[in-house]
Amino acid sequence: MHAHDQKIYLASKSPRRRELLRQIGVDFELLLLRDQSGRVADVTELVLPGEAAVDYVQRVTREKVDAAMQIILTRHLPLRVVLSADTTVVLDQDILGKPTSQAEASAMLHRLSGRTHQVLTSVALRSADATWQITQRSDVTFASLTAETIRAYCAGAEPYDKAGGYGIQGYAASFVTHMAGSYTGIMGLPLFETAQLLRQAGLRVP
Secondary structure: OOOOOOOEEEOOOOHHHHHHHHHOOOOEEEOOOOOOOOOOOOOOOOOOOOOOHHHHHHHHHHHHHHHHHHHHHHOOOOOOOEEEEEEEEEEOOEEEOOOOOHHHHHHHHHHHOOOEEEEEEEEEEEOOOOEEEEEEEEEEEEOOOOHHHHHHHHOOOHHHHOHHHOOOOOHHHHHEEEEEOOHHHHHOOOHHHHHHHHHHOOOOOO
16 A cells, blocks of 8 residues: 555445544545355354344445455455444444335334433454554434324335344434534544544645
């Protein structure tokens, strides 16, 4: 990797992470974990038996960044730092992933209603010979949501590609009565912590 090369690879399908990196002036190229030939599978995001939420989100993030570096080496792509991240929502020590149906999204929001939950986002950078990782936690409190509010929200597209079944940068911002931590971390990429990692990897952050 050349010291003057300030572009990174972003190994994430999340449009929110792209927006957030652009917000702090980071030059990046998308690197998706599934290639067109199908030879490289997406990292499985199954929770291991007895795995704590923080261990889960850190492990999945490391697996993503390791898989991304393997793709770079296998395809003989220019060597650059690669960034991966993973976000999970935790309530009563239960991990709430991305809902796959309206019923699942509705059940998650009924659980979150009137409660405080945690959002964990882990970010990892990897070069050919080093890895940097940090995990950020935020606490988010929802107002009590009516069944009609939940039904209307779940009828739209917003809940279905997001951990916990909601996006704080969208309509669900109106559900939040209090938050402590990082707004961008809840979105999926804590910018303060990410900038710290980028500097540790020798990259310039404006």
